[in-house]
Amino acid sequence: MTYEEILTKYEPVVGLETHVELGTKTKMFCGCKTDFGAEPNTQTCPVCLALPGALPVMNRAAIAATIQIGLALNCDIAEWCRMARKNYFYPDMPKNFQTSQYDEPLCVDGYVDVTVDGKEYRIGIERVHIEEDTGKTLHVGGATGRIHGATESLVDYNRAGIPLVEIVTKPVPGLGALAPEIAKAYVAELRDIVRSLGVSDVRMEQGSMRCDVNTSLNLPGDEWGTRTETKNVNSLRSVERAVRSEIIRQAGILDEGGKIFQETRHFQETTGDTRSGRSKETATDYRYFPEPDLVPIAPAPEWVSELKAALPEKPSIKRARLRDQWGISEVDMQSVANAGAVELIEETIAAGSSAAGARKWWMGELARRANELDVDLAAVGATPAQVAALQKLVDAGKLNDKLARQVLEGVVAGEGDPAEVMASRGLEVVNDTGALTKAVDEAIAANPEIAAKIRDGKVAAAGALVGAVMKTTRGQADAKAVRDLLLERLGVS
Structure with missing residues (x-):
């Protein structure tokens, strides 16, 4: 049965x-x-x-x-x-x-x-x-x-x-x-x-x-x-x-x-x-x-x-308070609790991460890895301080989500803190204007028909050229910055 x-x-x-x-x-x-x-x-x-x-x-x-x-x-x-x-x-x-x-x-x-x-x-x-x-x-x-x-x-x-x-x-x-x-x-x-x-x-x-x-x-x-x-x-x-x-x-x-x-x-x-x-x-x-x-x-x-008078706030009451602070639904908070992530997220926020960023990493990529490894979330291999440091690198524009996932992979594998993994793997977002401009110009030259559509007002077609630039930079460029530069080079406001 x-x-x-x-x-x-x-x-x-x-x-x-x-x-x-x-x-x-x-x-x-x-x-x-x-x-x-x-x-x-x-x-x-x-x-x-x-x-x-x-x-x-x-x-x-x-x-x-x-x-x-x-x-x-x-x-x-x-x-x-x-x-x-x-x-x-x-x-x-x-x-x-x-x-x-x-x-x-x-x-x-x-x-x-x-x-x-x-x-x-x-x-x-x-x-x-x-x-x-x-x-x-x-x-x-x-x-x-x-x-x-x-x-x-x-x-x-x-x-x-x-x-x-x-x-x-x-x-x-x-x-x-x-x-x-x-x-x-x-x-x-x-x-x-x-x-x-x-x-x-x-x-x-x-x-x-x-x-x-x-x-x-x-x-x-x-x-x-x-x-x-x-x-x-x-x-x-x-x-x-x-x-x-x-x-x-x-x-x-x-x-x-x-x-x-x-x-x-x-x-x-x-x-x-x-x-x-x-x-x-x-x-x-x-x-x-x-x-x-x-x-x-x-x-x-x-x-x-x-x-009895010295007992701390009950976890159930604390979860209700944190739920309001984090701006999430009761169902989402229950999912966080069931995953054993309440304290992990709270400690990550205390270490300097936004609530949304902390919850995204613990309930997303790290929860997935915990399931793959068949371990509790707290034993997945990353600390709240490391997750907060990762989110700070994203907020500073040094990592995009794709690169951040690769950095987190290195953290979980024991390669060091996020900044160390980013440096050792060469994963920092490309912010060199000259290098980005060159990559954008090359994408435009290689795709004249798509470039012409964009000049004619079909801005949605820009996604194809953005993808070409991201491929050239191995995903290390900021997609929004690439799109803005692309439209600027094509004279589209």
């Missing part, structure tokens, strides 16, 4: 568990630094390595950031809660348990509104809780980066103990064929909300924001089906693809009379499908129990009120 046919027979239910690494200076339970990209195992201590006798101490800044996230997601903040031990073994988790929260989370019962195809959808938030991240395992010697086929595995504990916030939605039924797009829109909105708080850089490509995508199918009127959990999806585009892929895979199994098993799966960026990981544990398997080495969390109402 096609995707459209599947959705006439089955109803999808989607849920998302999103992990956000907080941008605190130190880890959740110790004073180790959290700098990204440091040499492996240089940001560790007896606490985050779980050495005997080491005791944890709570990071107040991480608790404050979690409360801020909960408030921004319209959650209720618990007056009293506590940490728990989640017991399981991973090679990159030195304790063999994760300090997390179980039945008493810090934030509960919130929601996020997203708009897709002009319709608003409310995504319920089940809980927002604080925990610690695990380390990172690198499998080497194989072709896929996974353990299968690898010759050895290396463990970096720098990330172990970094504050991690988990945001869990309630199951979301009734989305129909738009389930993949709505899941993507939710994660994009969540990313914008968290980024606006300044508590995380939410860079999915670096792993500071990761999604687990839960998907199930059922026949209309039946109970919800068995869900699968696609782990660690690391881009907005991949969230959409993961939901769509699981809907198609599960429908194929159910149509053949098969059974869906509750399991974790891994999304394959190269193929766009998911592969089986392991059977999914239940809460009982993790043997949760209260963490004995940490005191309960009881945020004072006055502190919560202070945090």
Whole structure:
């Protein structure tokens, strides 16, 4: 069946568990630094390595950031809660348990509104809780980066103990064929909300924001089906693809009379499908129990009120304000938001570009390239400062749109900033009056019949001669300047 046919027979239910690494200076339970990209195992201590006798101490800044996230997601903040031990073994988790929260989370019962195809959808938030991240395992010697086929595995504990916030939605039924797009829109909105708080850089490509995508199918009127959990999806585009892929895979199994098993799966960026990981544990398997080495969390109402009063402008309100400033329609603004381009365009304008120019490049050429490369727009290879510099060169008459696209190609390829690419590729607009006059005269001499038509008042015919001059100058002349000079040389006002 096609995707459209599947959705006439089955109803999808989607849920998302999103992990956000907080941008605190130190880890959740110790004073180790959290700098990204440091040499492996240089940001560790007896606490985050779980050495005997080491005791944890709570990071107040991480608790404050979690409360801020909960408030921004319209959650209720618990007056009293506590940490728990989640017991399981991973090679990159030195304790063999994760300090997390179980039945008493810090934030509960919130929601996020997203708009897709002009319709608003409310995504319920089940809980927002604080925990610690695990380390990172690198499998080497194989072709896929996974353990299968690898010759050895290396463990970096720098990330172990970094504050991690988990945001869990309630199951979301009734989305129909738009389930993949709505899941993507939710994660994009969540990313914008968290980024606006300044508590995380939410860079999915670096792993500071990761999604687990839960998907199930059922026949209309039946109970919800068995869900699968696609782990660690690391881009907005991949969230959409993961939901769509699981809907198609599960429908194929159910149509053949098969059974869906509750399991974790891994999304394959190269193929766009998911592969089986392991059977999914239940809460009982993790043997949760209260963490004995940490005191309960009881945020004072006055502190919560202070945090709430300091919340920044909501991204949805900000988009409405920017929409008016940029002079675009609500539909256009929604397209910008869905593309993940709001901040990129805003930063480009702040760097000196016009709103129209910034939007043109991010939503045009760069969006096209992002689709070709199958990456998020922010990872396409150009920065807002570079795009602003490109537009300034266009505004100054040093580049036309055709040349600017070639310069942007060089920027994305890592050849340098726009001015450097323009110089190295020799792409600057030809403004030498003598050279342009010579090229115009040559075009007139080579096309006397067209020149005669123009002299007789058929100015529209000038386009052919302008094209000839542009060809001669390899597209580096300003078309309007060429046309004006052409008419002047032919004595046409």
